[in-house]
Amino acid sequence: MVNVKKRTVPPVIRQTEALLRRLPQNHPKRDTIEMDINKRWAGYRGEQALDYFLGFLPFSTYRIFHDLRLSVHGKSFQVDTLILTPQVGFLIEVKNLAGVITVDDESGQFTVVKNGIIKRYQNPLAQVNRQLSQLKQWLHVHEVYTYPLLPLVAISNPNAELNFKDTLSVPITHLDVTVERIKKLHASYENKKSFSLTPLEQSLLQKHRPYYSDILQTFSIPSSHIQTGIRCPTCKEYSMTREKLSWECPACTTRSRMAHRLAVADYFLLYGSTLTNQTCQHFLGLDSRHAISKLLSRMPLSYTGSTNALTYVRPSNIEELIRQ
The missing domain is CATH 1.10.10 (Arc Repressor Mutant, subunit A)
Structure with a gap:
């Protein structure tokens, strides 16, 4: 496993922390901003947990990219974790959720039940499929037409209970199972056509642009409130x-x-x-x-x-x- 682009703390976390630092202690939006920071850190820690398991991938042919932000046809998109091999690539969306997770692949409803409270979340299957579509478009623009990409969703909290009645269009598994699935899927592609990854790696690194939001606008805070x-x-x-x-x-x-x-x-x-x-x-x-x-x-x-x-x-x- 070669970590081509290492995972770093997302700039938006640092932006939100800077905003909180610069607001007066009695500012009415501090609680909202603190909640946002905690949520983002939880997501980042989930991605870090995936990195631990990815370290067990046995082959040097695995090339891993973290936190890629690319643009295609004037629209930007983010890929949390992209794994490339000469035969096949894997797109992974990580969710750090606790409780009983239920998803209806047909309706798209994704719910988590924790302590008797039901919460609905954005469907990660839709998220990873949208990223997959955008990444394929990006590859086509860069004259890569037949490289196979497989989407996966990983749940980083080992105590989460996955309650799925039917087989999903995109697998949702715990981290350890996700890595084992990657190895098995890669084995099934080993006899397929091989791609030279070096030009693609270079293009991905050259075209990556880190995401910085307009953080004051995000929270509707005027510049005059900043210390x-x-x-x-x-x-x-x-x-x-x-x-x-x-x-x-x-x-x-x-x-x-x-x-x-x-x-x-x-x-x-x-x-x-x-x-x-x-x-x-x-x-x-x-x-x-x-x-x-x-x-x-x-x-x-x-x-x-x-x-x-x-x-x-x-x-x-x-x-x-x-x-x-």
């Missing part, structure tokens, strides 16, 4: 001031040389892919063009423009800024 400044890593107040070559918090006397990195990350996460010296001055609360230029020049940021009018670009890996 600016440098957040103290100890007391969490937005009160740090620049003292020589460091940031100092007057509330708890904490000092930090790197506290501005998270603030710059927050700006990219909340407002977009570019940052200028002027907007950075405003967001960090530091009225010194020279000081801002020195801070930004020492960060892993690329830029465009002339010396006096640089525009800094959000890094492809935002985690580099979040880590202090």
